Amino acid sequence: MSDRSFSIIGSYKTKNNIEKVAGVIFTLCALFAVLAVFSISIYMIISGTPAIFEVGLKDILFGRVWTPNAAQPSYGILYIILTSIIGTFLAILIGVPIGVLTAVFLAETAPRSLAAIVKPAVELLAGIPSVIYGLLGILVLNPFIYKMEMALFKDDPNHQFTGGSNLISAVLVLAIMILPTVINISESSLRAVPHYYKQASLALGATHIQTIFRVLIPAAKSGIVTAIVLGVGRAIGEAMAISLVAGNGANFPLPFNSVRFLTTAVVSEMSYATDTHRDVLFTIGLVLFAFIILINLILNKVMKGGNKDGDS
Amino acid sequence: MKKKIKNVIVLFLTSALFVVALSACSTDNSKEDSNQSLDTNDTRDINKGKDNNFTKDLSGSITMSGSTSMEKLANVAAEAFMVEYPGVIVSAEFIGSSAGVEAVIAGTVDIGNASRNLKDSEKQSGAVENIIAIDGIAVIVDKANTVTNLTKDQLIQIYKGEVNNWSQVGGADQPIVVVGRESGSGTRGAFEEILEIEDMAKYSNEINSTGGVMAKVASTEGAIGYVSLDVLDNSVIAVNLEGVEATPENIKAGDYLLSRPFVMATKGEISEQNDLVQIFFEYMKSDEGKALIESVGLISA
Numbered sequence: 001m002s003d004r005s006f007s008i009i010g011s012y013k014t015k016n017n018i019e020k021v022a023g024v025i026f027t028l029c030a031l032f033a034v035l036a037v038f039s040i041s042i043y044m045i046i047s048g049t050p051a052i053f054e055v056g057l058k059d060i061l062f063g064r065v066w067t068p069n070a071a072q073p074s075y076g077i078l079y080i081i082l083t084s085i086i087g088t089f090l091a092i093l094i095g096v097p098i099g100v101l102t103a104v105f106l107a108e109t110a111p112r113s114l115a116a117i118v119k120p121a122v123e124l125l126a127g128i129p130s131v132i133y134g135l136l137g138i139l140v141l142n143p144f145i146y147k148m149e150m151a152l153f154k155d156d157p158n159h160q161f162t163g164g165s166n167l168i169s170a171v172l173v174l175a176i177m178i179l180p181t182v183i184n185i186s187e188s189s190l191r192a193v194p195h196y197y198k199q200a201s202l203a204l205g206a207t208h209i210q211t212i213f214r215v216l217i218p219a220a221k222s223g224i225v226t227a228i229v230l231g232v233g234r235a236i237g238e239a240m241a242i243s244l245v246a247g248n249g250a251n252f253p254l255p256f257n258s259v260r261f262l263t264t265a266v267v268s269e270m271s272y273a274t275d276t277h278r279d280v281l282f283t284i285g286l287v288l289f290a291f292i293i294l295i296n297l298i299l300n301k302v303m304k305g306g307n308k309d310g311d312s
Numbered sequence: 313m314k315k316k317i318k319n320v321i322v323l324f325l326t327s328a329l330f331v332v333a334l335s336a337c338s339t340d341n342s343k344e345d346s347n348q349s350l351d352t353n354d355t356r357d358i359n360k361g362k363d364n365n366f367t368k369d370l371s372g373s374i375t376m377s378g379s380t381s382m383e384k385l386a387n388v389a390a391e392a393f394m395v396e397y398p399g400v401i402v403s404a405e406f407i408g409s410s411a412g413v414e415a416v417i418a419g420t421v422d423i424g425n426a427s428r429n430l431k432d433s434e435k436q437s438g439a440v441e442n443i444i445a446i447d448g449i450a451v452i453v454d455k456a457n458t459v460t461n462l463t464k465d466q467l468i469q470i471y472k473g474e475v476n477n478w479s480q481v482g483g484a485d486q487p488i489v490v491v492g493r494e495s496g497s498g499t500r501g502a503f504e505e506i507l508e509i510e511d512m513a514k515y516s517n518e519i520n521s522t523g524g525v526m527a528k529v530a531s532t533e534g535a536i537g538y539v540s541l542d543v544l545d546n547s548v549i550a551v552n553l554e555g556v557e558a559t560p561e562n563i564k565a566g567d568y569l570l571s572r573p574f575v576m577a578t579k580g581e582i583s584e585q586n587d588l589v590q591i592f593f594e595y596m597k598s599d600e601g602k603a604l605i606e607s608v609g610l611i612s613a
Contacts, residue, residue, distance in 0.1 A: 069495045070511040138531065146532065150487060160473060162516045163489035163532035248494070248518040258516045268520040272496035 041289075048286030051075070051279035060283060066250035066260075068269070068277040075280045077265065081287065083253040084262040087167060087242075088235040091174035095235075096228055098175075099182030103224075104212055106183070107190040126180030134244030137173045142245060145169050149256050162258045165247030170259065173241050178231035185230060189223020190216055222302060229299045236291055239263035262288045371399030372588050378405075378412020378425025381498050382574050384608045385445060386425055392604055393595055400588060413439055416577050422589050424577040427502070439577045444596055445610040448541035449503050449570040450558040452529050452548040459483040461552040464569055468507050470536060473514035478534060491517040491528050491537035503538050506570055538570070540609045560611050574610065 052060065055075050063076015102122070106115055142164030149166070153159040193216050201211040217224065239261075247258025248268055260268075266281050266288070273281055374393075376386060383406045390402035407415075409426035416424030417437045430441040451467065453459065459482055462470075469475040470488055478486045492515040493500035499522070504510045519525050522539050529537040530547040537548075541558060544550055550558045553569040562568040578585055582593050595601050602612040 067495070067511050069501070138527070142532070146489075153487075157476070160476065160514060160516050161487035161489050161534070163491075163528070163535055165517050165528070243520075244524075247516055248520075249515055258518075260518075268494045268518065269496050271520065272494070272498070274496070277496060 044282070044286050044289050047279070047282040048289075049283070051276060051283040054276055055280060060280065061287075066265075068273070068280065073276065075276070077250075077262075077280075077284055077287070079250055079252050080260050080262055080265050080284070083167070083259040084236055084288075084291070086253045087171055087174065087246075087259070087261060088232055090167075090171040091178060091235045092228060092231060094171065095175035095178040095231060096182055099179050099227070099231070100186050100217070100224060102179070102183045103186035103190055104217070107187050108212055108216070109208070122180055122183050125176075126184070130177065130238060130241040131244075133173050133177055134241035137169055137241060137245035141169050141172060153256065159256070160258070162247050162249075162256065165245055165258055166256050167246070167253050167259045168255045170242040170246040170261070173245055174235045174238060177238060177241060178234050181234055182227045182231045185227035186220070186224050189220040189227070192223065193219040225302045226299065229295060229302060233292060233295045233299075236288070236295070237263060239267045243267050262291070369399055370397045370588065370591065372586075373401040373403065374423065374588050374592055375421040376402070376404050376412075376423035376425055376576070377407055377415050377421045378423075378577075379409040379427040379574070380406040381409075381427040381447070381501060382406075382425045384498065385574060385605065385610060388604055388608055389596060389601070392600070393592060396595065396600075397591075402592070413577050416579050419579060422578070422585070423592075426575040426577055427572055428575070429573055430575060430577060434577075438579050440579070440581055441573075442576050442578060442582060442593065443573045443613040444576045445574040445605045446563055446613055447502055447572050447574060447610055448558065448560070448563040448568065449499060449506075449538050450541050450544050450550040451553060451570065452526070452537050452539060452544070452550050454529055454531075454533055454535050455547070455549055456533055457483060457486075457549065459551060460549070461555055463554055464507070467553065468509055471504075471507065471509055471513045471515075486534040489517065489532050489535040490515050491519060491525055491532075491535050493522075493525065493538075494518045494520045499538065499540055502572060503570065506572060541611070542606070542609050563611055564613070573613070 060075050060077055061081070062078050063074055064078050065074040065076050066080065067074045102118070106119060106122075110118065144164070145166065145168055146162075146164030149161060149164065153161070197215050197219055198211055201215040202208070206214065242261055243264040246261060246264060248260045248264055249258035250260045250265070251257040253259050262284055265284050269277070270281055376390075378386075383404075386404040386406070390404050393402050394400060404425075405421075406425075409428055412421070412424040413426050413430065413434050414424075415421045417434065417439050424439065427447070430439055435441065451462065457478065459478055462481060466475065466481045470481070471490060471492075473490070475481060476488050478484055478488055490513075492503075492513060495518070497520075504513055517528055517535075519528055522543050525537045525539050526543065526545070526548060529535040541560070541563070544558070552558070556562050556567045556569065558568055558570075563571040576593070576596070578589065582590060585593075596605075605612040
């Protein structure tokens, strides 16, 4: 008994000291995160801007040719930006319906025994390192896509064969990678819908499926949108897996073209890049950083909107 | 009183824990650092022991400049030489082969690095070609491929995208998947330079490691790629170029297409150079120097 009660019986002074020290520790921890974000932002801006002045913002953002080591170097990343946008969009298009419906299944229709298998599987999916996704992509997905490619472009003499390393492979890998995020957040937001919504809907004679699509999903809308935005963030920032399956040619993002994402552009060339080439890679990082900030701003707005809905 | 002491101890322990946690990484670093410095000290001691046997204390400096492709070799050689002879400073600049040879002819540097044979005009101006190492690149295809030989023109056409099916170069009806290295890679630079297809190659896969190229070619039917000669294994097939097999012997003999000499040019013969430069060349031709050359993926000449 006496062991546990020291903070109550202890003198005012000790208690006060503990409070103060604890307060300082908490503040330091909080400042650490802020410091990290702040220094990263500063660093990205400092190292990303010299190339903009040297090459010209327009030439970088809207140039279509990426030949950093040519005699007349060209640093256009338009196709790389488009690849990131289109690739992420397609991954969301495939991943979100699957993810949301899985969440509905887990939250509403799953028999307990089946949910006991699906739920841990989804959680495991979230924990798998991205390089593993990439390796599976190389070993399983690429040969399969290559067969499709050979069948589709058999008679096209102008097609450059990618051996399965193309936009489709990258999109499929990304779609699988965003599933856990989408499923987990959607599921908890579906579970957070008040019980009486469902009860009222069922009492009015709606079927279970009608209730899910007309009542539960609309009520959980803000949570699902949050899930989508976080999924976008995950997809646009992923580098390792897609650097293994996307082919890395700086081409226009057509399904069977070898493509390069913003992340892979930085990763693949950083090791040997020098001078302006290196600076431009930092600028690509800055562009990526801007995208991530944009996504976060959207996320903040969505979450605030969600709170308002909950209040009213 | 007891409780008070206990409180103080608890407080002390938590803060100590916190401090330890915070400083964990820094202590790790310092440990590593001290390890590293120990290692270098060790090697230095060993080396000192060695050269005490056969050299006097040297001091001075050697300057070299030239090929960017030779950056790795030049830096490794400079560092190793400076560890061996702590009194000597070797500085290397990378401004391009021709500029390097010009500088050595003008006498502004001791050694001019060139990743090609010297031109006749350069030799007439007094530059002497000392081939230190040879860079060899193997062209690889997957194991199922029936093509065993390519000509230089065929290779150029494949990498330019003018030929995109193996049937056009005597193989099966199978599309060609063109695999290469990322922009900035030395292997890619050498490959495109020798074939004279700089900025004209159309890759469908740009992979940022030698191992990645090997894996992609090994696992993709109809793929073609290029890697340094020293990493070849039996997961892929190295094709013959113009009928010549990619072996160190053929490369040394100068028969193999995709190779280039790494020249450290001097103004006049090596024997006419100052002691430091002579010792540097002796070092490069010793077993240690050869090991260095092989450690950066080259064939010692």
